[in-house]
Amino acid sequence: MLDYRFIKDNLAAVKANIAARNMDADADAVVALFDRRTELVTSLQAMQTKRNENAKSMKGKLSDDERKRLIDEGKAIKDEIAAAEAELARAEADLDAAGRRIPNMAHPDAPVGKEDKDNTEVKRVGEPTKFAFEPKDHVQIGESLDLIDFDAGTKVSGVKFYYLKNEAVFLEQALIMYAMNVLRKHGFTPFITPDVAKEEILQGIGFNPRGKESNVYNIEEEGTCLVATAEITLGGYHKDEILPKEKLPLLYCGLSHCFRREAGAAGQFSKGLYRVHQFNKLEMFVYCLPEQSDALHEKLRLIEEEIFSGLGVPFRVVDTCTGDLGAPAYRKWDLEAWMPGRNGGEWGEVTSTSNCTDFQARRLNVRFKDDDGKNKYVHMLNGTAIALSRAMIAVLENYQDADGSVRVPAVLVPFCGFDRILPRL
DSSP: OOOHHHHHHTHHHHHHHHHHTTOOOOHHHHHHHHHHHHHHHHHHHHHHHHHHHHHHHTTSOOOHHHHHHHHHHHHHHHHHHHHHHHHHHHHHHHHHHHHTTSOOOOOTTSOOOSSGGGOEEEEEESOOOOOSSOOOOHHHHHHHTTOEEHHHHHHHTOTTOOEEOTHHHHHHHHHHHHHHHHHHHTTOEEEEOOSEEEHHHHHHHTOOOSSTTOOSOEETTTTEEEOSOHHHHHHTTTTTOEEOGGGOOEEEEEEEEEEOOOTTOOSGGGTTTTSOSEEEEEEEEEEEOGGGHHHHHHHHHHHHHHHHHHHTOOEEEEEOOGGGSOTTOSEEEEEEEEETTSTTSEEEEEEEEEEOTTHHHHHHTOEEEOTTSOEEEOEEEEEEEEEHHHHHHHHHHHSBOTTSOEEOOGGGHHHHSOSEEOOOO
16 A cells, blocks of 8 residues: 555645546545544543553552542543544544555556556567468367367356366466476576465455455455465565565565456457466566666566567567556556457457555565665565466467467477377377
């Protein structure tokens, strides 16, 4: 969350940022609640001082009447303090609830817009794949080569679940090992993370664990949720810790299952593997000093580009507009791969990377001790190394051949053990 003092001192800019992000938040209410909390804290401190003075007065030689008066006065002060503490607790809860609705400030260069169509293309690697035949989409390819079974997934688990079969199983494992080795080369510490996290961790990262707008599967009566990304579990790893400055930056990568409700997601753009309720993903996460975060954000994006360049899949990089950033992100880059089967050939998001500055760190209380001896909040960044379901779409659709077979990118062959997926006889 943003610092309350920052919101008060930069109220006009904060309100303009909320409007640019097309979000529902009340900065004026936050300032009013912040001022009210300050008043209550000051008043409470005065009462506590009065209580201490009363206690000191009890130590001298007193008449019975004086002692009784001080005792009665002490009881009254105690009751006043209890009432003031209760009122302060309510004010702090209201302030926290209102403050959590305020999004992070957006980078001044982020394009202003409401949705993904307002994103700005900044780079293109490769050109859309051309075919001498009518290309299939990945659903058709998966069914014809017996690689993906959506019908069985729906029968057993519900819509937007699926089975991977045959060569697709090895292809997914190859994608994991390929991306994991790229990250190992760049110095990332690998994790396999839990599939469950406490609601307080999700709230700290910026996910809404409950309500109609939630994209999260909540585990009833447990206070926990199934994770939508390893960003949640890696981001919570150092909650309430003070990290050694000399150890920063910390580069982590986490392999996890991801569970998303995707409520209301339907239509051509959500077809097949593109939007599903469960998939696997390798996520990058960084804890760093504030002055390091811009350069590390660029590093994460370049790693994503390296992974997809190595796969030989055409992609473009877009600078995400304010309305599509998400509350925690200061700036976000998306990689969109060319998907020949998507509505006759379109770009589809395959990765994103966000610099969340100290927005998540404030919620999760992750700090470092600076050279001046003061504890300050770290900056936290995340980025998709590879989302396996969408990478599978890009590989199957771009590497298909006229005979119905699919070539395997050369970088994956050592991990999966074959260079082509052939039609079954």
